[in-house]
Amino acid sequence: MRPSTRLLYLLAWCGFGLLPWYFTEGMGLASLGWLSGYPFGKGGSALALGLSGAAPWLLPGGAMLLMAGLAWPKQDEQRAASILLLAGAAGFLLFFMQGFAITLRGQGIPWLAALFGGQGAAQAGMGPGALVTIVGMLLLFCHGLAYRGFCRGDVFTCSMIGLLILMIGLFIFFPVVTVLKGALIGEAGRVDPGAFLDRFLDSSIWGLGCLTRDVSCGVAWNTLLLAVLCGAITTLLGLASALLILRTGMPAKWLLRALTVLPIITPPFVIGLALILLFGRTGLVSNFLYEWFDVPRTRWIYGLPGVLLAQVLAFAPIAFLVLIGVVQGISPSLEEASQTLGARRWETFSTVTWPLLRPGIANAFLIGFVESMADFGNPLVLGGNFEVLSTKIFFAVVGAAHNEGQAAVLALVLLSFTLGAFWLQQRWLGKKSYTTLTGKGDAGLPTPLPRRVSWLASATVIPWVILTVVIYVIILTGGFVKSMGRDYTPTLEHFLTGFRIDFSRGLYFEGAAWDSFFTTVKLAAVSAPLTAIVGLLAAYLLKRQTFQGRAALEFSTMLSFAIPGTVIGVAYILAFNVPPIEMTGTGLILVIAFIFRNMPVGVRSGIAGLSQIDKSLDEASATLSARSATTLWRVLLPLLRPALVAALVYSFVRAMTAVSAVIFLVSAEYNLATAYIVGRVEAGEFGLAIAYSSVLIVVMALGIAIIQFGVGERRLGRRTTESGPAPVVAGA
Amino acid sequence: MVQNARRKALTLALAGTALMMVSAAKAQGALVLYCSVQEEWCRPMANAFEKETGIKVSMTRKSSGETYAQIKAEASNPRGDVWWGGTGDPHLQAAEEGLTEAYESPKMAELHDWALRQWKGSQGRTVGIYAGALGFGFNTKQVASRGIPEPKCWADLINPKLKDEVQVADPNSSGTSYTMLATLVQLMGEDKAFDYLKALHKNINQYTKSGAAPAKATSLGETTVGITFMHDMVTMVVNGGPVKVVAPCEGTGYEIGSMSIVKGARNLDNAKKFYDWALTPAAQKLAEEAKSYQVPSNKNVIPPPQSPKLADVKLIDYDFAKYGSSAERKRLLSKWDNEVKKLPK
Known part of the structure; x- marks a missing residue:
């Protein structure tokens, strides 16, 4: 065994022999009452509980751990590998099987429980001991694989792949399968393919009546149309702004940058509300047009146009964040070479710059498309009679019909759309190389945009900028007037209701919103770095390592993104409310939901960034005998800063603004800001909702500033002016 | 929860009575309340009950449809104790599916007929608390x-x-x-x-x-x-x-806004205490302060003046059991x- 494997082996024993195996209520370091009777009792270790006969079903896994120890003295790596592979896999499976076999009384898998000698027994959810032991067994198995030469013998890579697969399996596949099982279950509660087909082929999903008559089309077509439009428009806007900022001498770039960030940090519902206040039938703009130009007041905003407008406002900035990294990374010397060879600006743009932009475009479109499909807040506020899948699923679960089977079928349709988009994107990018960042110095200057492109870009971006500014004026003033749209008397009442602080008896947070506010900030701050780590690590493994099943893994990282939050929420409750993994009602379930819902953006931006970085950099590092962990940390991560920022910002912001996924997961102790705001909107208190939202906007802006400042910019060795100093060596 | 800890610390330091209240809360145990009316009404209900009994209330506010979906999802390992408020149909549905517990409160005699009919129709599993x-x-x-x-x-x-x-x-x-x-x-x-x-x-x-x-x-x-x-x-x-x-x-x-006890409630005794308390005039008066203008189910409560007078409204004989x-x-x-x-x- 290598030393790292020995350390791991000891850790696994720690989990099995010392740490409390189960998760018990009131567990914490503040009071240790739950530890009474240690190493036996509720907080006991697996070894003690197993040997004392309280939980004998834990012993077979332990025997496997013991067996792995046989590899300890082995000098011959192949012999050690065989033992680790066998013992690791068997132990891992045994621990999981006993967990699922023996859960609450009267549940679980009776025949398997009997096999483990735990017939009729019950056990609590897995705790820290179980976590350490099971992960340890998995990693021992991965080390065995590395000894066998997988991942070029690299232990770190093998282990990370193993961990990633475990996490995706546990936190994406397991809950999703739990809920999708419902699609096949008929009214009687048994598996019924006929009922599935009936639900699946229903005309409310696939009907095409809108083409010929004045009725609405199937909800699947609506969703698809909306998502394609949203993906295309957001990509266009994102690209236009990225090009304007990086490749033109446009004035007031800071304004554009600030504005592209603002919509991301806006809680859902608020843009929809502002659009109603502007363009609704009694909205400001509608009134103006009516009084001055006699344009009749209509309710065009309710339906496809309104939802699309709100989504474009909300998601174009994400496309921008993805694309700005890519545009920045395109090597100017390639463009200079093109011009030296006599190509004109437009020719250079269309034959050099544009093809290099393709991974960015594809990723931005995919994100816009999927975001639109999973969006819940905007269709809820502005949808009118235009139904989309995400809201329909929500109301199939919570509405008066309570039809979970239908919800599962609709979720399946939604899922197939998003996965289809992913597959198309892969085909379009093909196997071409988009590498532009190499170890060689790059002394080129970015080519300015050809004039027609910059005109086109300005023409697209400027109306958008104006609309965004107007909307934010509404949002920011909305909190300070009595009732937006009706009574414009200035007031601080809304802020006081939510955020009053009483200083008379020391610091006392009296306002109604403080509770949810603190919880939200705390959970967002915890989950953002974790999300970024998991996302970028996954991107690195997917892009830089070759292993079997890589495509399948890449596919599954996108899965959670494709599933609407509502389904994830219900799935998490169904999957994690009972042992072996019991965590509903805790903050943990929210953090995990955030990580696995927001991870795909980290993965996508990481992959987009990595496709630009030449592999020779990794190879150079490896030649200098750095391990892959070192290469990742010292070479790739600094070059991936834009991707890191995107992942951190996105997950921080998303954790603060998510609604649909968390609405089932919030509990009395862990209530979130958005759930609170939804309540305010429901109660018609737009003032307080808008006031709370503007507070969140300020907090998120601060958070983003901290992230930007903390991570820093990627420093590429590029000249900035014609008269600049001599070429600088590339790489940060 | 930073501010909670701070709040607790402050009260402890400032008033000796608070100390007694906290320990009383510990002794009395806890109650998990699912509340399906608006926040302004849920919050005072939870606070008032906590003050009166010393039982620590953990309250979650969700619409009745969401709460029903949650109780159903949690059926094998219930988290909630009492589900208070929200329109009667999901309560009846939960009763029909055996997700809630039958209970006869000593306060039943004080209730309007429509509230009792809801209770009888559900075999005692849910009771009317307001009507609109x-x-x-x-x-x-x-x-x-x-x-x-x-x-x-x-x-x-x-x-x-x-x-x-x-x-x-x-x-x-x-x-x-x-x-x-x-x-x-x-x-x-x-x-x-x-x-x-x-x-x-x-x-x-x-x-x-x-x-x-x-x-x-x-x-x-x-x-x-x-x-x-x-x-x-x-x-x-x-x-x-x-x-x-x-x-x-x-x-x-x-509609008859209803209340049910979750089957398998972890704090059944406290759930019953809340149930009894929520039917008292004192508890039902909180609606008016929360700007909720439904008609309360306890006969001894005078409905808020703004409330639509049920006597002036031509009400049909709504068949809740059937529909x-x-x-x-x-x-x-x-x-x-x-x-x-x-x-x-």
């Missing part, structure tokens, strides 16, 4: 500018002059709107009710998702007429909206889907 009549509201400015008489009856809403001017929720997603569907069927007979709904369909500008949404839209003038529970419209009037609330002249149905059952609900909803919603405008 279905009705509609109209925006006075919009009606005046259109030069039409003020609508007073269901029949007035199919006036062709109100084309695209009526808003109501989709009965598939909202209990409010399902109440309307069931009310009309009971009021007019099924065939005539569907004829009426088809005629009304031409005037509907939007089937909203949430039941109370048309009230806001009416208040803002986004629609001329909104069909909701009357107390939701009253809230808009109290907030200063140009809205007038109407009890339809032909008669109308009503609350899953089978009848599914049948009516799919009939509505096929015969009304699919019609061209």
Whole structure:
């Protein structure tokens, strides 16, 4: 065994022999009452509980751990590998099987429980001991694989792949399968393919009546149309702004940058509300047009146009964040070479710059498309009679019909759309190389945009900028007037209701919103770095390592993104409310939901960034005998800063603004800001909702500033002016 | 929770009585409350009960549909103890599926008949805590500018002059709107009710998702007429909206806001204590302070002055057992889907 494997082996024993195996209520370091009777009792270790006969079903896994120890003295790596592979896999499976076999009384898998000698027994959810032991067994198995030469013998890579697969399996596949099982279950509660087909082929999903008559089309077509439009428009806007900022001498770039960030940090519902206040039938703009130009007041905003407008406002900035990294990374010397060879600006743009932009475009479109499909807040506020899948699923679960089977079928349709988009994107990018960042110095200057492109870009971006500014004026003033749209008397009442602080008896947070506010900030701050780590690590493994099943893994990282939050929420409750993994009602379930819902953006931006970085950099590092962990940390991560920022910002912001996924997961102790705001909107208190939202906007802006400042910019060795100093060596 | 800890520390330091209260709370145990009315009402309920009994209340506010879905999802390992508030149908459905526990409170004698009927109909699994009549509201400015008489009856809403001017929720997603569907069927007979709904369909500008949404839209003038529970419209009037609330002249149905104890509740004794307390006049008076204008179920509570007087409203004899059952609900909803919603405008 290598030393790292020995350390791991000891850790696994720690989990099995010392740490409390189960998760018990009131567990914490503040009071240790739950530890009474240690190493036996509720907080006991697996070894003690197993040997004392309280939980004998834990012993077979332990025997496997013991067996792995046989590899300890082995000098011959192949012999050690065989033992680790066998013992690791068997132990891992045994621990999981006993967990699922023996859960609450009267549940679980009776025949398997009997096999483990735990017939009729019950056990609590897995705790820290179980976590350490099971992960340890998995990693021992991965080390065995590395000894066998997988991942070029690299232990770190093998282990990370193993961990990633475990996490995706546990936190994406397991809950999703739990809920999708419902699609096949008929009214009687048994598996019924006929009922599935009936639900699946229903005309409310696939009907095409809108083409010929004045009725609405199937909800699947609506969703698809909306998502394609949203993906295309957001990509266009994102690209236009990225090009304007990086490749033109446009004035007031800071304004554009600030504005592209603002919509991301806006809680859902608020843009929809502002659009109603502007363009609704009694909205400001509608009134103006009516009084001055006699344009009749209509309710065009309710339906496809309104939802699309709100989504474009909300998601174009994400496309921008993805694309700005890519545009920045395109090597100017390639463009200079093109011009030296006599190509004109437009020719250079269309034959050099544009093809290099393709991974960015594809990723931005995919994100816009999927975001639109999973969006819940905007269709809820502005949808009118235009139904989309995400809201329909929500109301199939919570509405008066309570039809979970239908919800599962609709979720399946939604899922197939998003996965289809992913597959198309892969085909379009093909196997071409988009590498532009190499170890060689790059002394080129970015080519300015050809004039027609910059005109086109300005023409697209400027109306958008104006609309965004107007909307934010509404949002920011909305909190300070009595009732937006009706009574414009200035007031601080809304802020006081939510955020009053009483200083008379020391610091006392009296306002109604403080509770949810603190919880939200705390959970967002915890989950953002974790999300970024998991996302970028996954991107690195997917892009830089070759292993079997890589495509399948890449596919599954996108899965959670494709599933609407509502389904994830219900799935998490169904999957994690009972042992072996019991965590509903805790903050943990929210953090995990955030990580696995927001991870795909980290993965996508990481992959987009990595496709630009030449592999020779990794190879150079490896030649200098750095391990892959070192290469990742010292070479790739600094070059991936834009991707890191995107992942951190996105997950921080998303954790603060998510609604649909968390609405089932919030509990009395862990209530979130958005759930609170939804309540305010429901109660018609737009003032307080808008006031709370503007507070969140300020907090998120601060958070983003901290992230930007903390991570820093990627420093590429590029000249900035014609008269600049001599070429600088590339790489940060 | 930083501020909670701070708050606790402060109270401990400042007042010795607080110390006693905290330890009392520990001794009395806890209660997990699922609350399905609006936050302003949930919060004082939880606080008042905590103050009175020393039982620590953990409260989650969610709509009745969401709460029902959650209780169903958690059925194998229940987290909640009491489900308080929200329209009666999901409570009845939970009772029918055995998700809730039967209980007879000593306060039963003080309740109105309609609240007891809810209790008997569910074999004691859920009880009425407030009632609200279905009705509609109209925006006075919009009606005046259109030069039409003020609508007073269901029949007035199919006036062709109100084309695209009526808003109501989709009965598939909202209990409010399902109440309307069931009310009309009971009021007019099924065939005539569907004829009426088809005629009304031409005037509907939007089937909203949430039941109370048309009230806001009416208040803002986004629609001329909104069909909701009357107390939701009253809230808009109290907030200063140009809205007038109407009890339809032909008669109308009503909802019974209900309360149930979750089956397998971890704090069953405390759940029962809350149940008894929530039926007392003192607890039911909190509604008025929270700007909720439903009619309380305890006979000894005087309803708030703004509340629609149930005595003035022509109420039908709503058959909750029949129209609350899953089978009848599914049948009516799919009939509505096929015969009304699919019609061209």
